[in-house]
Amino acid sequence: MPTQRADARRNHARLLAVAEEEIAAHGAAASLEQIARTAGVGSATVRRHFPSRRALLEAVFRGRIETLCAHARELAGAADARAALLEWLRAVTAYGARTRGLVAVLDRCAPGDDGAPDACAARLAQAGAPLLRRAAQDGAVAPDVAVADLLTLITGIVLATEHHPDPAAEADRLLALAVAGISPRR
Structure with a gap:
C-alpha cells in the first residue's frame, strides 16, 4: 500500500x-x-x-479488541482452564457493557454494511478458542459449546443491560447465570 x-x-x-x-x-x-x-x-x-460504518467501528475498537485478545493469550496457560475461560468471558462482557457501540462489531447476526466478515469478532473468537478448547477437554464446558455461541451470548447480555442503571454489574450478574448453564461447578 x-x-x-x-x-x-x-x-x-x-x-x-x-x-x-x-x-x-x-x-x-x-x-x-x-x-x-x-x-x-x-x-x-x-x-x-x-468504506463502511463497520470498517469505522472496527478501526475505533481495534486496540481494545487486541487488549482482550492479549488477555486470552495470557490466560491460555492457566492451571484452571474453567477459571481462565470465565475470567476472559467476564472481561469481554465488562468491556462490552462499558463501551457503547462495541456490540455492533461483535454481533455475528448483524450483517456488515459492506458484506465483509467482522474482523473484531473473528479475532476475539480466535483468541478465545484455545481457552474454550482447554475447558472442554477438562470437562468444565459442554463439548458442543462454540466460541461464537459465547460471543453471541455476551452480545445479548450487553444489549439487554445497556439501559440498566449499572449495566456492568447487571451484565456480570447475567453472565454468572448463563455460566451456571454452560459450565456448572464440579
Whole structure:
C-alpha cells in the first residue's frame, strides 16, 4: 500500500479520534455526517478512509479488541482452564457493557454494511478458542459449546443491560447465570 500523504494521515487520525467520541456518546449509530463535520472534513473523506460504518467501528475498537485478545493469550496457560475461560468471558462482557457501540462489531447476526466478515469478532473468537478448547477437554464446558455461541451470548447480555442503571454489574450478574448453564461447578 502506498504511503499516505501527511494530510491524509492527519485526517485519518482526526476521524478516528472524533469517531471514538461520537460513538461513546451515541453508540454504533453515530452520524457519519456529524463525525465528518466535527473532524472538519467532507463525508467523502470519511468514506475514503472507512468504506463502511463497520470498517469505522472496527478501526475505533481495534486496540481494545487486541487488549482482550492479549488477555486470552495470557490466560491460555492457566492451571484452571474453567477459571481462565470465565475470567476472559467476564472481561469481554465488562468491556462490552462499558463501551457503547462495541456490540455492533461483535454481533455475528448483524450483517456488515459492506458484506465483509467482522474482523473484531473473528479475532476475539480466535483468541478465545484455545481457552474454550482447554475447558472442554477438562470437562468444565459442554463439548458442543462454540466460541461464537459465547460471543453471541455476551452480545445479548450487553444489549439487554445497556439501559440498566449499572449495566456492568447487571451484565456480570447475567453472565454468572448463563455460566451456571454452560459450565456448572464440579
